[in-house]
Amino acid sequence: MLTTERKSLLLARLAQTGRLVARDLAAELALSEDTIRRDLRELAAEGHLLRVHGGALPLSPTHRPMAQRQGMQVQAKAQLAQKGAALIRPGQIVILDGGTTHLALVAALPKDLPCTIITHAPGIAAALEPFPKIEVILIGGRLMRHSMVAMGAETTASFARIRADLCFLGVTGVHPETGLTTGDAEEAALKRIMLGQAAEGVVLATEDKLGTSSPWGIAGLNTVRVVTTGDRPVWLGA
Amino acid sequence: MLTTERKSLLLARLAQTGRLVARDLAAELALSEDTIRRDLRELAAEGHLLRVHGGALPLSPTHRPMAQRQGMQVQAKAQLAQKGAALIRPGQIVILDGGTTHLALVAALPKDLPCTIITHAPGIAAALEPFPKIEVILIGGRLMRHSMVAMGAETTASFARIRADLCFLGVTGVHPETGLTTGDAEEAALKRIMLGQAAEGVVLATEDKLGTSSPWGIAGLNTVRVVTTGDRPVWLGA
DNA sequence: CGTCTGTTTGCACGATATTGCACGAATCAG
């Protein structure tokens, strides 16, 4: 197995399972633990994962378990959620990405809003139960653990068959030059497709994302409307 | 389990339940209380929680709603869930239908069971987040509000592409003559397909379902294993 | 073809981290 190939495998595995254990990987790949540790060290140096004793974990706050993320920036997210919810007009077809901000958006929706919501995040779908007039389309696929959204070929194909009016996209970085970015290549590709299926894209960005950049690009800032907690929408490019 | 991962788990658990008890955590994670206490001490030193005698509490006494829903037949379902969870062997591919009983089954699964779970219920999928070694395949489709599972052509097609070892099916009636039944025709058809894709079918039936019958038939009793709250499995046909 | 160079891998070894246990001190409940 090629070294680069192995590193990719490690990252993919991390995205899928949410953790890597050096000893298990060495046994599975029939390599010494030293080699695995070297890989993990280098991947950590490149900023692709968090090295911990015994293996590695996904990086940074956006990759932490849901329960832990939910407590962060509650009021900022609630405020963003309000603004986001106000963008949805009756009858529209809306693609809703995963993430705690969008979970807050669901909570902020009017109870009798009639529309169609398409999502690949089971948590979002489950939260839509109390809305009698919202039709929910669940997109299937293999569930990524750290982000709790479906991904893979099946997911991509399902989204490709859809046309929507609005697409709420979750990102980890919003930067004037690199545009919208996220921490995983596959994730970035899927988000790009989701965005392409909708007439209009919206990103609800908490302040900590503004001016930051993640490894994988999704699209330029001019392709979406960026909503922040500031008093008026901020177009970073302007 | 990685040390860092365990600490994250503790924080997540604290955010979710509002308190941590050292003794219970040690039992649940199969570790000595010393290790848990050490974790709590370190997390407290890092300013992530408030160490108290016997466990830990959140730093900011903000809110802990603890909206523990009082479902019906909680202990009967928990008992059934235990029995059901025991049927899943490591490495198996399992189809899991929606419903509160199956939600209880998820809660009863061993924390490190390696297997694949296929479900069209977003609630079930979301509940599987804390299980690092379970691969979750989400089946998409149009979400039915009353049962909160995906249904329709897309769902049917997705299930048709799958082969599983085990299929846990939710039903509303278990009767010696009419067999397994449910209240919706489309639902019955989908359940029949799900059952057909698995080598073995299992129905976790609370007592109130036994001997009753709903309008739409799924399959005969002899095609599945019916597990009840009784001490030994009851085959109603016998 | 022979040599050199850079990369990759596995091994050795001392350093560090983690875990469980023992034991006395502190705390809690009645």
Add this chain to the structure above:
DNA sequence: CTGATTCGTGCAATATCGTGCAAACAGACG
């Protein structure tokens, strides 16, 4: 006050880490 529980510390066993080094290997170059 008394018994039981929990706590903190020290210690030993084990696991993991990082570094240095040598062998194997592929490619560059003469």
